[in-house]
Amino acid sequence: MTKRAALAAFAALGLSVSSAAAGPTIDAVKKRGQLVCGVNPGVAGFGLPDDKGQYTGFDVDFCRAIAAAVFNDPTKVRYVALSAKDRFTALQSGEIDVLSRNTTWTQSREVGQGFLFGAVTYYDGQGFMVRKKLNVGSALELSGASVCVQQGTTTELNLADYFRSHDMKYEPVVFATADEGIKSYDTGRCDAFTSDMSQLYAERTKLGQPDDHVILPEVISKEPLGPVVRQGDDQWFNLVKWTHYAMVTAEELGVTQKNVDDKLKAPNPETKRLLGTEGNFGEGLGLTADWAYRIVKHVGNYGEIFEKNLGEGSRLKIKRGINALWTKNGLQYAPPIR
Amino acid sequence: MDPRAFLRTAPEPTLPPPPGATGFFALWRARLFADATTGVLTVLGLALIVWAAPILFRFLILDAVWTAPDGKACAAPGAGACWAYVWRKFPFFMYGSYPVEHRWRVDVTLLAGAALIVWLLWRGAPRKGLAAFLFFAVYPVAAFFLLRGAEFLGLPVVSTDLWGGVLVTLIMALAGIVFSLPFGVLLALGRRSRLPVVRAFSVGFIEIMRGVPMITVLFMANLMLPLFVPPALSPDRLLRPLVGVALFASAYMAEVIRGGLQAMPKGQFEGAMALGLTYPQRMRLVILPQVLTIVIPGIVNTFIGLFKDTTLVAIVGIFDFLRTVETARLDPEWAGPTIATTGYVFAALFYFVFCFGMSRYSLGVETSLQKGRTR
Structure with a gap:
């Protein structure tokens, strides 16, 4: 019993020490020159190595989007395949910067385990x-x-x-x-x-x-999936959250990977703020003004990523359903960038 | 009359065997239908073969899809094993996520390793000492630099997260085998040592390692270790389970070898002492050669067990061979009812070939080394 107590104490000590030691994540990521992203080793459509062993999928594209925002290069990601059991330890210990591994947002995971869910990238059920x-x-x-x-x-x-x-x-x-x-x-x-x-x-x-x-159309449970970060680094939390919102906003404004360069000249003030031709909304995130432009340019908007990995562009053929934009009777809604 | 007249002067001519006891049929009757139980078992066995063989043959060969650009042909109704899928995913099974343009480095490493192993294991090959030196001292270092890369050699670093497939399985197995034998010998000797500290350490190590399941060791290595040490000092994700597997195998190896030491007659120890040999000499020249010969079956048994246990590392997120098979079958491009079965059949063949190979080789070594003891 005492042994177990001692072990628990050690574990708690280890936890508090390592989470306290984790400083501003964005600086560490920039210094490393690489984002370390925890992904699922194998879920079709979300995270799966292809024939060449390259990770592909919806959750993987989210990692690529962050890398695109930070480095202007979506390939600067190191993927760590994590099982359901070791995903939280890996995040807690600072082994990964962000966990993008179809993880369900629950109250106990945020309150009890010291994590924050950036956004709901996929409403599952x-x-x-x-x-x-x-x-x-x-x-x-x-x-x-x-x-x-x-x-x-x-x-x-x-x-x-x-x-x-x-x-x-x-x-x-x-x-x-x-x-x-x-x-x-x-x-x-x-x-x-x-x-x-x-x-x-x-x-x-x-x-x-x-x-x-x-x-069948009925969804009988709530499984909101999204990227997870450690508590204690609000800037990084914001960056992860707004990476998702930038992609949703891009879809809403009709900015796609193909037309993003043309849209730079668009007169729409919302598009201007998104793509960084007006204002500097990347600064607070530790990024450049064209952070969202980079995301859309390299990875695409939310709808494109969805269709490519899960929807009509894949063999899964998942319907948008509740993951459609709020303007199309879905739940995907992004706060305005202003 | 000669008093020895009742003695034979020439051997009696051999009688022919009773009718029906020789020939092809008699031989097989004696083997397959010697008595009622044997007869029933034979019939049941034959029935099983007759029932299963055509199904297997049809699924694996006749109805199998040998070439296909994607999973459509394999998903067609009535299609058998999808070998096209194995063929397509073969590079992934071999190398995991190792960058395509650097895969030659894996090929070179594995081929060199195979060549050295053949050199070492081929009885009658010349200059074994050199082979052993190359394999145990030079090869691990060279393989490390070649696989992981080194900037000063002009080889870009390939982080171990990208390693996978057969590469990882073989690394795990080889490192475990190469490490566990010497370390196991030391532990076994330590356990029989008269020095209390050495003995206590050996006993403690062996009992703790044997007292916990391997999964626990792996979880400890991958879940607990990162919590205690800062990420910068934390060992590599591949290295952690590698060390875990090697230490685990060593504990079992130590007990196998202790069994051999126990079986040595006391006279061997005393005889060696009487010759005035020192402890290392006694062990090296007299005891260990005999011990290792006795316990070859046990050693190989441990090796085979270790080889198959490497599949457990998948639980801590390492892409070993079985894990790549498990992952590849999820690919929606190839999804179909037979994909999982095909993948597992392929995996079974792979493990069988390696384990059966080890087993046959050890049998050969055993027979040749036991020649002096055959009675």
């Missing part, structure tokens, strides 16, 4: 996939269905809550891994398969006949 021939248009019609679900996850609990709160019967068929679950669903062991939306689209591509299956 649990959904259902069913066969088209079942003719089910809504999750509310799933009463009496058997549902394949991964064991011991929040997914399993959400499923139970959802069916209970709507007073519907269901038969859970649990599996240890998502792989087993989707295999069994494919062989007809259950009527529906449930998982996070982003995951459902990826799992669907593994089915024998992906086009025979449809993903």
Whole structure:
């Protein structure tokens, strides 16, 4: 017992020392000449090495956007592949500058563990996939269905809550891994398969006949995913947050990777402020005035990144859904740059 | 009458075997249907083969997709193993994220390593001493500079986060094997030492390492260590589990070798002492050569275990070979029902080839070294 207490004390000491020692991150990043970004070693569409071993994906492009803003070069990133278990330690210990690894924003992670979530880059949530021939248009019609679900996850609990709160019967068929679950669903062991939306689209591509299956529109849980930084460095926190907002604003203003150079001459004052032809909004972030121009030029706006990695440009074909701009009935909304 | 008349003067002619005891059928009948139990097992075994072999053959060979530009052909209904996918992802399996233009450095390192290992292991090869010196002293340093890079040699640094695939698996296994044998010998000798401090250290080390699962060691290395030491001093992400694996294997190796020491007759120790040999001489010239010969199966067993245990490093975010297979199968370009199976079959073949190779080689060494003891 005393041993354990001593160990805990050591761990606490180590934590406080290292987080106190982490100074202004932006200076460290500039001095190093490289951003160190924690990414997922393998989630289709979000972070995955391609044939050549280069990381690609939605979360990876966020790292590239930060690097573009800081260095005007999106390749100046070192990616550290982190498992779900060691991602927070890596951030806490200062091994990485930012964690961009489909991490769910929860209260306890900010309050209890000393992290800050910059923004919600992707609104995820649990959904259902069913066969088209079942003719089910809504999750509310799933009463009496058997549902394949991964064991011991929040997914399993959400499923139970959802069916209970709507007073519907269901038969859970649990599996240890998502792989087993989707295999069994494919062989007809259950009527529906449930998982996070982003995951459902990826799992669907593994089915024998992906086009025979449809993903229902209902989202039954909240899984806001976003980049995470350590507490205690507000400037860096702002930089990460505004990297996302710059990309969203760019989409809103119709500034794309292709037309960004033309847009430099645009008369729209919002566009001018975004691209740095008016005012100097990068200064407070420790960046140059054209920080957002660099992001869009090298990586693209939010919509472009989404479509390239997750949407129509990829095999996942995820719909924008709640990740559409607020002007298009979605939730992506950026405070004004002014 | 000759009193020895009842003695034979010539051997009796050999009788022919009873009918039905020789020939092809008899031989196989004796092997496969000697009694009822054997017969039932044979039938069951044959049934299993007849049932499984065609399915496997169809999936792995007949229906397999050998070439395809992307995953569409593999995802078609009725398609078997997707070898096109393995072929396409092969560079990733080999090198992980190692930069494409520098992959020749990995090739050179692995080929040189393979050449040295063949030289060392090929019985009857000349100048083994030189080979050992090159392999144990020169090669690790050269490999380090070649793989990691050094500015003064004009080789750009490739950080170890980018290493992956077969490269990492082999590095883990080789470092573990090369380190654990000598260190294990020292620990085993230390455990039998009469010096209390040495003994206590050895016993403590061995028992602690054997008392915890390897995963714990890896987690400790990758999760706890960074919390205690500042990032600048913290060892490399690849080095940490590497050291963990090597120390872990050493503890097991020490116990294998202690088993051999235990099996040595006391007379060997006393005889060596009587010759006036010093402790290092006794060990080097008399005891250890015999001990190591006895425990070859145990040593190789530990090596094989270690080779397969390297897959555990995936848990702390290192891209070993199995992890690259696991990752590559997620690629939406290639997604399909058979991709995961194909990847795992390929991984199984890879590990089998290496482990079976080690096992056969050790069997050969054993037979040749045991010649003097065969009775």
